[in-house]
Amino acid sequence: MVTTESEQMAYIAAQAADARVNVEVETDEGMTLNLGPQHPATHGTLRIVAKLDGEMVEAAEPIMGYMHRGYEKLTEVRTYPQVTTLINRIDWLGSFANEVPFILAAEQLMEVEAPPRAQWIRTLLFELSRIANISLFLGDMAVQVGATTPVFYAFRDREFVLNQIERVTGGRFHPNFDRIGGLKDDLPKGWIEETGSVVNKMRDFCDEMEELVLGNEIFQARTREIGVIPPDVALAYGLSGANLRASGVDWDIRRDANVGLVYDQIDWKVWTHPDGDSFSRFWVRLQETREACNMIEQLLDGIPSGPIMAKVPRIIKVPAGEAYVATENPLGEMGYYIVSQGELTPFRVKIRSASFSNMSITPWLLKGVFVPDIISILASLYFILGDIDR
Amino acid sequence: MTSILALDPAWWQQTFLIKVPIGLLAVLLPAGTIVYLYLFKAISFMQSRLGPMEAGPYGSMQLLAEVGKWLQKEDIFPTKADKFVFAAAPFVVLMSTFLLVVIIPAGPDATFVDLDAGIYFAMAVSSVSVIGILMAGWSSANKYSLLGGIRAAGQLIAYELPLILAVVGVVIQAGTMNMQGIVLAQAEGEILGWGGIGNPFILTQFIGFVIFMIAVQAELTQAPFDMPVAESELVTGYLTEYSGIRFLLFFIGEFASAGVFSAIAAVLFFGGWYIPGIDPANDIFNIIGPLILAGKMMVIAFLIFWFRFTFPRFREDQLQRLAWKFLIPLSLANIALTGVLKVVL
Structure with missing residues (x-):
């Protein structure tokens, strides 16, 4: 600096x-x-x-690179439906959210649109995986600054969300549920009511975290004015997601560049914080979890009836062309650039994952801080290793 | 002091061979109880989990299993470690705990040694553990250990001062540095002329008690002052390279000194082995005194661990600021107030 x-x-x-x-x-x-x-x-x-x-x-x-698994290369020898199995494992805490931009990009190339019900369920599961992901962050951040208890509450309450995801998709961590043109299955019976009560539990969880972590004086002393990212630097380093919004930049792909999901049909708010420090990153994520609860309630109420699968050929060949679709994943902007040459497999896939870009600011950000702050700043930037090394 | 009580030393005090096992018991039994009750069980209930359940009823034998595990493990010395210092460090830390326990009175006659300057001795020997921790941090030839050891040294030295200053208030009120004298001063004292429950110094020295407990928390390197072992930053600080029996010794030292400091706090602020209603010269205190002391000790130890499980960790500079800018001025003001009131009342 x-x-x-x-x-x-x-x-x-x-x-x-x-x-x-x-x-x-x-x-x-x-x-x-x-x-x-x-x-x-x-x-x-x-x-x-x-x-x-x-x-x-x-x-x-x-x-970086100790866990590099070569997903971009591996997608070139997988058919399009097989790719979702791989990309589930990029951000393993919010797996369903990884599938969506890839499927949307493939649908864009094939000029298929999923039926409304499938779009609503996608958005619903997308927001559920956001809660599953960020609720763990809320506990983990506390553990990184030295409080051991909140992370257990986070794991306990996150389980309710994972159960709901499992009941729909059959997988807690790796749902592999999205299909080109729609979804694998419809929602199970009674799921909507149960999810309504889970949303209330997650609201209580957010209140608990606010009291236990955010309101703690020591936590505030450890995070306020630590790791400050000004908005121009945040933009220059390509930060996205809550890290960007915590620096006061009002940018959310769900609102500003939405593709294929139904965020424009519900009423919600983008949270920003002007400070840009570790505390504001925690605060923004906490508010986003609450907002996701509100969104899920509206989505549960407004879910339309109808088919969950559009008409697609049994053997999927994507026409030649290029497409880039990005969504606002729990960690930030996640996008897939697909180049197709009209075959069963993609010709080339470029994965733009949020944590990889968010990590690039660390040399700038960690200069001049103390060793304990390295940990709290890294925790507040919130990366998933699978999202850094694809 | 024995002349005031005019009692013969108890039979078990007269032989060294009995004193040593009882001393060992006095260190290890509270340490084991604290580990099982608080570290295993209380923390688990606070974190909505069960804790150990398999070994023995409600996991009560878990500690034996853990000790057995550590004893079996290989005693690893890092290649570049300073072998002698590395091996000696845990004993130095444990020695400070054993030296502390000898001055704690558990009854009118149930003492190991009855020093005239008992609390002064305690404050002095409690600093010995700093040397052990510095030895461990330096000799491990590990950067995390070094950082942890240096942090520990800075922290323990900074918090010696509020610890001692908090005790000074008690010493002024009791008029003696002898531990038995402090207990008797509380047993026979009175608050503004009312002596119904004696004068437990928790009531008249509350500020001193709060400062003392904060300083003890830092001395024990428990959260929120656990930067020397900060597991999310420094792996485990000065303990990083230790394994097997030497880690076990550090572990015992940590929880035994938590017990011993709780016992000292019980003596200084809660009247030690005395409970109101019985004449403090009564011989029955030699029997029930240790139990009363243990009960008070466990309550205070619970406070220590309650804070440990609840709070996040300070940063090293924030910790120093808290000690020098807040605790020490506050304890000095407390001493001045105590001195004035002692003269006036």
Whole structure:
């Protein structure tokens, strides 16, 4: 924050090159601390190489790729319906949301539109997976700043949502439920009433988290004015989702660039926060969880009747062409750029995942903070390792 | 003090061979109880889970299973570790706990040693554990251990001061540094002329009690002051490289000193082995005194662990700021107030 952008980047590149050679080598100025790839705070295999002066971070660089699974390449040897099995595993906490943009992009190429009921159920499950994803963040953020209890409440209450997803799709984590042209099945009997009560439970959960975590003085002392991202920097680094909205940028794909889902037919609000610090990122996500509860209630009330599957050929061949569809996933903007040459398999798929872009700000953001703040800032940026290394 | 009570030392006090096992028991039994009741069970109920249920009724034998597991594990020394210092560190930490327990009176005659400057001795030896933690942090040849050890040293030294200053208020009121004397001062004291329940210093030294408990929380490196072991940042800080029996020793040291500090707080603020209604010179306190003390101790230990399970963790600089800018001025004001009131009343 003291030097210019290019100086910073050159410095970080030089430091990171040192670190790659031998991270254990002590240098004259300070100490190189190697957080990860196996470290309790990175919940996965993210590695942060930090150059320390005492407890102050002089430079930090995230090193990704320890869990790279080559999904973009693997999609080239899978037929379109098979791809959803793979992409379920990108953001494993909100799996259903991963399928939707891919299916929407394929539908766009095939010029098929899912029937209204399928669109409503998609939106419904999309928002349920948002709650399943973000509710865990609300507990995990507390654990990263040292409170052990909230994460157990998060796991306990998240189970209600996962049960509802499981009752529809048959899978808690990897639903694989979306089909080109619609959905695999209709909703089971009694599901709508049960989901209504689950939504109320999740509202209570949000209130509990607000009291237990957000209202705690120590939590506020640890997160307020820590890791501040100004709006222009957030845009420059390509942040998306709640991280962007917490910096005061009023941008939500659900409202501003909605494709194929029914967000325009319900009444809801985009939450932003002007501060851009770790606290505001937590606050925005908490409000979004509440908003998702409101949205689900409206979706449950307004769900139309009708078929859940459009007419599509039994063997799906996508016509030649290119399409990019992005949706507002729990972690941020997730998009698929599909290039088809008219065959059974995609010719090339580019996955734009939110965490990968969100992580790119860490060298800028972690400069000059203390070691404990590395953890709270990383937690507030909220990444899923599967979403970084596809 | 024995001359005031005019009683012979109890039979078990006269032989070293009996004193040592009882001392061991006095350290290990509360530590085990605290671990099972609070760390295993109370935390589980607070977090809407059951905790250990399989080993013994309601998982009560879980601790034995854990100890057995640690004893079997390989005692790993890191290649670059300073072997002697690395091996000695847990004993230094545990030694401080054992030195603390010897001055706690559990009855009119049920003491290990009855020092005239008992509480002064306690405050002095409680700092010994800092050396052990620094030794562990430095000798592990691990950056996380080093950061944890240095954090621990800074934290423990910063919180020695409010701890001692909080005790000074009690010492002024009791007029003695002897632990038995502090108990008797509470048993025989009176609040503004009313002596119905004696004068437990929790009532007249409430600010001191609050400061003392905050400082104890920091001394024990329990959340919200657990940065030295901050598991989400420093893996487990100075404990990172320890395994097997040496980790077990650290673990016992942590929970035993939680018990011992609770016992000291019980003596200083809750009247120790005394309960109102019985003459403090009565011999029956030699029998029921240890139980009364243990009961008070467990209540205070519950407070410590309640905070531990509830609060997030401070950052190191925020912790220092709390100690130097808030707790120490407050405890100095408390001492001044206590001194003035002692003279006036």
